[in-house]
Amino acid sequence: MNSLDVKTERVEGWNRPPVIETDGEGELLEVAMGPHHPSTHGVFRMDLALDGERVVRLKPVFGYLHRNHEQIAETVSYLAMMPYTDRLDYICSLTNNWAYALAVEKLVGQEVPERAEYLRVILAELTRAQNHASTIGFLLQEMGASGTPLMYAFREREKILDLFESLTGSRMMCNYMRFGGCRVDASPAWLDAARKVVAALPAFVDEFERFLSGNEIVMARCQGVGILRPDLAVNAGVTGPMLRASGVNYDIRKVDHYGIYDRFRFRVPLGDHGDIYDRYMVRVLEIRESIGILEQALKDIPNGPVMDPKAKIRGFRPKPGEAYGRIEAPKGELGFYLISDGTPNPYRYRVRPPSLINLTVLEDMCLGSNVADVVLIFGSVDIVLGEVDR
Amino acid sequence: MLGEGILKGLAETAKNFAGSFVSKERMTTVEYPEERLPLPEASRNFPFLVYDGSDWQAGLRCVACQICEKECPPKCIYIEKSKDKKPDYVGKLQIYPTKFDIDISVCMSCQICVEVCPFEAIKMNNEFELATDNRFGGLLLDRKELAKSNEYYHQIHPTEAAEVDARLAAEKAKAEAKAKAAADAAAAKAAGAPAPATPTRVAKPSEGERKS
Amino acid sequence: MDGAGGDSIVKTVEEIKAAIEAAVPGAGVTVVHNGSPSGQHSLRIEPEHAVEVATFLRDDAELALDFLSNVTGVDFLDKEVSEKIKVTRPVTKTVDGLEQTVEETVEETRKHVEPGYLEAVYHLFSVAKKHGPVVLRMRTRNRSDEVELPSLTPIWRSAEFQEREVFDLYGIVFKGHPDLRRLLMWDEFKDHPMRRDYVEPDDYEYEPTPHDKVLARAQAHKAAAAAGEEKA
Numbered sequence: 001m002n003s004l005d006v007k008t009e010r011v012e013g014w015n016r017p018p019v020i021e022t023d024g025e026g027e028l029l030e031v032a033m034g035p036h037h038p039s040t041h042g043v044f045r046m047d048l049a050l051d052g053e054r055v056v057r058l059k060p061v062f063g064y065l066h067r068n069h070e071q072i073a074e075t076v077s078y079l080a081m082m083p084y085t086d087r088l089d090y091i092c093s094l095t096n097n098w099a100y101a102l103a104v105e106k107l108v109g110q111e112v113p114e115r116a117e118y119l120r121v122i123l124a125e126l127t128r129a130q131n132h133a134s135t136i137g138f139l140l141q142e143m144g145a146s147g148t149p150l151m152y153a154f155r156e157r158e159k160i161l162d163l164f165e166s167l168t169g170s171r172m173m174c175n176y177m178r179f180g181g182c183r184v185d186a187s188p189a190w191l192d193a194a195r196k197v198v199a200a201l202p203a204f205v206d207e208f209e210r211f212l213s214g215n216e217i218v219m220a221r222c223q224g225v226g227i228l229r230p231d232l233a234v235n236a237g238v239t240g241p242m243l244r245a246s247g248v249n250y251d252i253r254k255v256d257h258y259g260i261y262d263r264f265r266f267r268v269p270l271g272d273h274g275d276i277y278d279r280y281m282v283r284v285l286e287i288r289e290s291i292g293i294l295e296q297a298l299k300d301i302p303n304g305p306v307m308d309p310k311a312k313i314r315g316f317r318p319k320p321g322e323a324y325g326r327i328e329a330p331k332g333e334l335g336f337y338l339i340s341d342g343t344p345n346p347y348r349y350r351v352r353p354p355s356l357i358n359l360t361v362l363e364d365m366c367l368g369s370n371v372a373d374v375v376l377i378f379g380s381v382d383i384v385l386g387e388v389d390r
Numbered sequence: 391m392l393g394e395g396i397l398k399g400l401a402e403t404a405k406n407f408a409g410s411f412v413s414k415e416r417m418t419t420v421e422y423p424e425e426r427l428p429l430p431e432a433s434r435n436f437p438f439l440v441y442d443g444s445d446w447q448a449g450l451r452c453v454a455c456q457i458c459e460k461e462c463p464p465k466c467i468y469i470e471k472s473k474d475k476k477p478d479y480v481g482k483l484q485i486y487p488t489k490f491d492i493d494i495s496v497c498m499s500c501q502i503c504v505e506v507c508p509f510e511a512i513k514m515n516n517e518f519e520l521a522t523d524n525r526f527g528g529l530l531l532d533r534k535e536l537a538k539s540n541e542y543y544h545q546i547h548p549t550e551a552a553e554v555d556a557r558l559a560a561e562k563a564k565a566e567a568k569a570k571a572a573a574d575a576a577a578a579k580a581a582g583a584p585a586p587a588t589p590t591r592v593a594k595p596s597e598g599e600r601k602s
Numbered sequence: 603m604d605g606a607g608g609d610s611i612v613k614t615v616e617e618i619k620a621a622i623e624a625a626v627p628g629a630g631v632t633v634v635h636n637g638s639p640s641g642q643h644s645l646r647i648e649p650e651h652a653v654e655v656a657t658f659l660r661d662d663a664e665l666a667l668d669f670l671s672n673v674t675g676v677d678f679l680d681k682e683v684s685e686k687i688k689v690t691r692p693v694t695k696t697v698d699g700l701e702q703t704v705e706e707t708v709e710e711t712r713k714h715v716e717p718g719y720l721e722a723v724y725h726l727f728s729v730a731k732k733h734g735p736v737v738l739r740m741r742t743r744n745r746s747d748e749v750e751l752p753s754l755t756p757i758w759r760s761a762e763f764q765e766r767e768v769f770d771l772y773g774i775v776f777k778g779h780p781d782l783r784r785l786l787m788w789d790e791f792k793d794h795p796m797r798r799d800y801v802e803p804d805d806y807e808y809e810p811t812p813h814d815k816v817l818a819r820a821q822a823h824k825a826a827a828a829a830g831e832e833k834a
Contacts (some may be wrong), residue, residue, distance in 0.1 A: 009815055015619030071796055080463035083500030155418055166430035169514065170690035175396060175500045176429055182503075184432075212401045214395035234668055234729050237760020246728060254731045312463065321638025324672065324735055326727055337674050337725070340638065352672040352725075389786060 017363045022051045031371075035064050037141050039375045042385030043088040043225065046362075046374070054369045057378040058363045062356075065389040066208075073349035078104055078179070078316050081349065086173040088351060089387040092131050094123045094164070095329040097177035102258060103325030103336035104179045111308055116181035117260045118301040122194065124163075124177070124327075125297070129201060130157040131330035132290075133208070139379040140212065143221055149212060156204045159197045166190060180311025191298060191367075198294045205287050213281070222277035224379035226365040229274065239358045240332030241286060242381060245271035245278040253327035259364045264293045276380040317344050323339075331355055331382055352390055355383035431547055434501055434514035436494045439536045446537040447486075451511035453478065454487040456501035458512055466496035467503065478509075481565075492536060494520065510554050516546055542594040604766040615643040624656045626651055629650035633748065634739060644737035649751050649832060652740055653778075656757045658724065659736070667736055670758035672725040675768035677797045680745070686711050717744040719776050721777065722751055724761075742774060743798075772798035 029052075029322040034045035044238040045065035069088065073081050085100045088091035098120055104373070105112065112120075134157060137150030161171040167190055168174040168183070176183050186194075212218055228238070230246040243250055251268045253261040269285035271278030318340040326335035332354025358381050366374045409416040428591050443449035456470040470489035478484045503512050515538070522528030544551040611620070619631045630648035647655050659667045662663040690707045720742045727734030742749045743770070753776035755761045763785060765776045773794035784791060793800060804823055 001516065063784075063788065066786045068795075076463055077696070080461065083498055083502065085462055087498075106640040107638045110745065111740055136810035152406075158418070163428070167432065167435055167829055169432045169434040169501060172501060173499065175502075178413050207402060211399045216393060216395045217560070219395070232759070235759045236762075237670055248734070250729045299795055314457075321636050322642065322644075323636075324642060324737070325640075326671070333671060335725070339676060347641075347674045348670070348674065350674040351767055356763060357760055359758055381685065 002018070002360075011150060018053075020056045020367050022056060026051075027167070028056055033374070035061075037143060040378065041138070041383055042388075042390070044383075044385055046378075048371065048374070052373065055366050055369060055371065058366050058374070059361055060359055062070075062385070062388050065385045067314070067390065069390040070349050070351065073346050074344060076134055077344045078318070079347060081118060081315060081346070082177070083173065083175045085351075086175055086389060087386055088387050089329065089331060089334070089355070089384045090172060090352070091134060091173045091384055092127045092330050094127045094168075094176060095172065095173055095327060095334065098124055098259075099327045099329065099334045100336050101177040101179055101244075102327060103323055104318070106325045107321060107323035108179070109339050110180045112181055112310060113154060113262075113305050115185075116302040116306045116308075117183050118297050119306060120177065120261060121261065121264070122294060122297050122301070123167075123174075125293045126160050126163065126194075126197075128133075128330045129161045129287050129290045129294075132287050133157060133204075133380075135382045136208070136212070136283055139276075140218070142375050142379045143218065145377055149208070152204075152208065152211075156201065159200070163197055165195055168256075178307060178311070178313070179316070181307035183304070183307075185306045190206055191301065193266075195298050198291060199390065201291050202288070202293075205284065205291070208283060213284070217264060218280075221376060222275065222280060222380075224273070224275055224277045225262065225373050226362060226364055226370060227274050232361060232364065236360045238332070239331070240354055240358065240382075241279055241282045242332070242358055244268065245282045246274035252326060252333055256326070258325075264296050266290075266293050276376055279380045279382075282294065303326070307364075312359055315344070317342060319325060326352065329354060331356055331384065331387070334387075340386065353387040353390060355385075355387040359383060359388065424427050429516050431549060431560075433516045435499055435516050435518045436497055436514070436520070437492060437503055437512050437536070438515040438538045438545050439490065439533070440511060440513055440540055441537050444539070446534070446539070450474065450486060450537060451478070451509050451534075452490065453484040453509055453511070454490075455508070457506050458592065459504050461506045463500060463502060464496050464498055466493045467491070468493075487533060490533040490536060491530055493530050499594075506564070513543055518589055533602075540545075563568060610771055613665070615645060619645060621662070621665070622647075622655050622658060625662070626654045628656050631663050636810050642735060642737055644739050644834040646739045646741065648800070649740055649742075652752045653757065654737075654756070659814065660757055664731075665736070666728045666730045666826065667726040668758075669727045669729045669734075669735070670754070670760045671727050671735065673754075673761050673764035673768060674723040674725075675772035675774060675796065676690050676723060677745070678718045679798050681716045684711055684713040697703075704768055719751055720745055722768060724754065724772055734831070742810075742824060746772075749773055750775045750777050752777055753782075755779050773797065 015132040023372050029050040030049060031048045032046055033047055034040040035043040040046070043062075044062070045061040047057075047059045047061060048055055059221065067087075069084060072084060082097060082100060085096040088096050104110070117298075130153075133153035134150070137153035141147050160239065164174055165171045167186055168176040183210065196280070228242065228246045230243075230248045233243050234245045234248060238246075239250070239252075249268060249270055253266075254268060258350070266289045269282045271282050288325075320340055320342045322337070322339040324335055324337045326333050328334075334354055335352035337348070337350040338346050341347040360380065362381060365377050406416055413416075441447075441449040442450050442451065454455075454469055456469050456471075459465075459469050467540045468489065468491040469487050472486050472488045475483040475485050497545075499514070501514055504514055540551070543554075615633050619633060622629055622631050622793060629651040632646045634644045634646050659665055675828050686709055688707055690705055692705055698711045722740045724738040724740075725734075726736045726738065740751050742751060751774055753761065753765055755765060755776070756778060762780070765774075765779055766782060766785040768774050769782055770778075770787055771794055776782055783789065787795065795802075804819075804826070
């Protein structure tokens with residue numbers, strides 16, 4: 001069924017996407033962009049109605065990667081869902097693990113030892129750095145840079161993934177956080193290797209910026225394109241770098257004070273215009289802030305256990321109740337809502353996916369621009385289909 | 391000047407391009423399969439069963455308790471228990487698995503089976519070149535294919551294997567001391583002499599402490 | 603707080619309830635207590651006044667809940683409740699040759715079905731004041747025919763896709779949603795997959811690995827297919 005044929009109801013007062021007037025000559029060209037498309041970051045379809053090159057209507061269609069993640073949770077135990085959360089946002093598996101562990105720890109009131117908190121922060125900031133670098137690389141690839149910036153980003157990403165492999169055993173599907181701490185301790189050799197990687201990161205970011213930020217093609221294609229108003233962003237539930245690029249100062253690390261983020265000094269970069277260039281710059285600046293947090297955490301990490309000795313691995317039965325736990329994942333606000341009814345399996349397990357909610361405003365940003373800009377705007381939203389469809 | 395940004399970017403690329411001929415850091419390609427990067431020690435891929443000694447059936451540590459089968463998230467382990475028993479590493483008679491299948495096309499390498507095993511019987515292998523053209527049975531590993539010796543475990547994960555061995559040796563020593571004390575008490579009773587003044591030991595399960 | 607991220611709440615649940623009842627008279631608001639240590643109690647609102655309550659929550663100067671973070675659907679099945687009641691009934695009995703009407707007390711087990719319901723849970727935060735979460739719940743009357751709830755998309759745009767997903771997976775029909783279609787499943791799909799009594803249709807392609815439940819289903823499927831072929 002063509003989603004463009006759907007007529008939206010006349011509903012008063014909602015923040016509807018603007019209606020583009022056409023000059024009435026000829027027909028609109030209806031194109032399905034995707035799901036089999038190199039630029040759609042996965043299996044994602046956009047039904048476009050085009051007037052020449054201009055987008056008049058855009059309807060996103062997804063569900064091609066729906067793997068029934070939330071229903072699987074109702075049949076297996078809480079611990080068994082941890083490896084499944086790796087596969088939600090498959091590029092940032094450690095932050096997914098942390099969000100789920102945080103939600104379960106809220107549900108049962110579990111404490112986490114200090115060294116585990118430091119390790120969580122170190123791994124989350126490494127994840128954020130490699131995610132932002134890859135996102136910028138993919139954005140540049142869609143602009144036509146044929147993969148060179150992407151490969152530079154992946155060179156740094158390989159170093160970070162090697163760190164993950166020597167600590168958790170796997171490069172991407174790490175399955176490392178547990179309810180009450182982390183699975184294994186990091187040896188002093190690993191911490192030294194991490195310090196070496198972090199010491200090399202500022203040079204990489206400098207090289208990236210020299211390469212890209214002043215580039216005229218990047219500036220011409222990204223500045224003033226895909227503008228998102230801050231009030232619409234807040235009303236549509238947009239979070240993460242996309243929200244901050246529109247100028248709204250909302251970073252869950254600063255708002256919720258989860259973990260031990262209060263101990264680190266870092267700034268929150270904000271954008272002025274809310275266009276693609278601002279999102280790119282916010283991501284670059286966030287990598288720099290992550291490097292700052294990493295240096296502080298690697299210096300101050302204390303010795304101690306990494307797992308609360310009272311935490312249960314098997315036979316985990318929370319009391320009936322519910323909890324909503326959220327973190328600042330690299331893509332936005334990743335939340336887990338758990339309802340427990342006293343059995344070892346969750347009664348309801350819900351993932352609040354930042355990529356899906358950020359896509360709510362895709363239509364608003366793309367209307368009136370060209371198809372080539374749609375590709376870039378979509379790349380700047382930074383989605384991962386594993387999270388959108390779960 | 392118009393184009394200054396592009397020229398600076400091209401200068402960066404040229405530096406990388408020229409540098410890749412002279413410095414190892416710029417040229418990061420490893421030509422697989424002729425060259426292989428060494429895997430870090432903690433690297434994991436699919437599970438395998440550990441056996442002590444040289445006979446894989448007699449030395450298999452698994453006692454078919456089925457805890458890994460229950461905890462496995464995608465339920466890829468399939469175990470059938472035996473009807474008879476065989477002695478384990480401390481000499482106690484245990485049942486063993488007659489069937490232990492892991493479907494590695496389903497296994498997601500999460501390592502939960504290793505974490506929950508109380509007998510140090512299942513560990514993670516790091517072999518990844520397992521592609522096969524047998525569509526229906528090639529990725530279903532049975533007991534014989536999964537069983538690998540303790541020496542192999544030492545080869546792939548030396549630190550972990552050394553810790554496991556130390557733990558098992560400590561348990562074995564404790565069990566032997568307990569058996570000796572029980573034998574002494576029985577011998578003393580048989581000889582009619584009053585029982586020696588050793589305190590009675592409380593029976594402890596033979597599951598060792600596991601590092602979380 | 604070590605281990606648990608802080609929720610900063612400006613008002614307690616009772617205070618928010620009082621504020622809503624002051625602003626929207628007649629709104630049926632009840633506090634639903636949460637048993638876990640997370641302390642996130644929720645407010646159950648009646649569907650009739652939900653849109654007004656939501657508008658008040660968003661526009662109020664103190665609460666300023668302008669950010670809808672999460673919309674969740676939950677399914678609660680019909681519960682059969684049996685209770686033992688003592689019933690006193692007049693019974694005609696023959697006593698000593700005389701017919702008499704005597705009162706007799708009998709213990710009976712009465713069963714009745716408590717209807718299940720579908721629930722939509724909304725988590726609200728405030729970006730302006732940086733507090734939250736405030737949890738709202740709305741329940742449908744039952745699971746079969748009265749499954750309508752008012753949509754909160756006109757108030758918070760982020761509910762647009764999430765309410766579509768709840769409709770797709772649970773079957774709650776949101777009145778007033780501008781574009782209520784299925785989101786994750788394809789449009790011609792029947793039934794609502796995340797309900798607790800959902801039975802999957804038997805339309806798999808099976809690979810014969812000896813993996814107990816899958817093997818049993820594969821054999822049943824092959825037998826059914828073979829029987830179907832014979833009949834056809």
